[in-house]
Structure formats: structure tokens, C-alpha cells
Amino acid sequence: MRSKKVWDIEYTPEAEKQLDKLGTSVKARIKRYLETKVAPLENPRKEASKLKVGKYAGYWRFRVGKYRAICDIHDKSVRIVVIRAAKRDEAYRLDLPRVSDPWTLVIRISDLADEFEEEVVPHGTRG
Numbered sequence: 001m002r003s004k005k006v007w008d009i010e011y012t013p014e015a016e017k018q019l020d021k022l023g024t025s026v027k028a029r030i031k032r033y034l035e036t037k038v039a040p041l042e043n044p045r046k047e048a049s050k051l052k053v054g055k056y057a058g059y060w061r062f063r064v065g066k067y068r069a070i071c072d073i074h075d076k077s078v079r080i081v082v083i084r085a086a087k088r089d090e091a092y093r094l095d096l097p098r099v100s101d102p103w104t105l106v107i108r109i110s111d112l113a114d115e116f117e118e119e120v121v122p123h124g125t126r127g
Helices: 013-022 024-038 102-119
Strands: 008-011 060-064 067-074 079-087
Touching: 008 013, 008 024, 013 024, 013 079, 024 060, 024 067, 024 079
Parallel strands: 008 079
Antiparallel strands: 060 067, 067 079
């Protein structure tokens, strides 16, 4: 006997793009897992691990083979929002902008530092 669906599963536009990049069969496998194994659970956290550090701290990770679905679980609205889907080794990487010349990024940061440097006032010298 099949369980009734308790949780709604939603996907951010970014997660949908990531799923599309993984390919049709992997996308179907991840979605099938979330819809059939996770959605019917009273407490989906039993199938997940809480992420404790980094960019995704506070979110929940579901393992689907060598892939990961990083989700935000909303108890009040009884929904799980998938915010990222990727291979295990790529799932937790920061999405930094790609630059053709690494020095471009250094220059931009140093430009910002110059702006902040002008505004820095030593402690105790304000009137």
C-alpha cells in the first residue's frame, strides 16, 4: 500500500537548471526519490542530514546515490524546497564568478579596499 503524500516538493529555478545539466535519467531519479521516499514521511529529517558549516549551513541534504539534493524544509507550509542538486563532489562548492584572468578579481577587490580605506576612522577619533 502506498503512503499518502505529506510534503510538497518544490524546486528553485537554479535547482531546476542544475537538474537539467545532470541529464534526464539523473533528474528523474532524484525527483522520484524525493516524491516517493521523502514526501510521504511524517518527518523528512530522518532521511536527511543537517548541514552545519559553510554556505549551506542550516539546510538539509538528501543522498541519492552519488548525487545530493540540498533542501530547505518548511514545517509551517509543509513543503520542501530543493535549492541545489549536484554530484557529491560539486554539491557544496561555492558558485563563484568565473573570470578569464585571475588578476581581474584581485584588482576588483583592491579597488573596493581603497574605497573602504578612505572611510576608516581610527577608534576614538570621532567627535
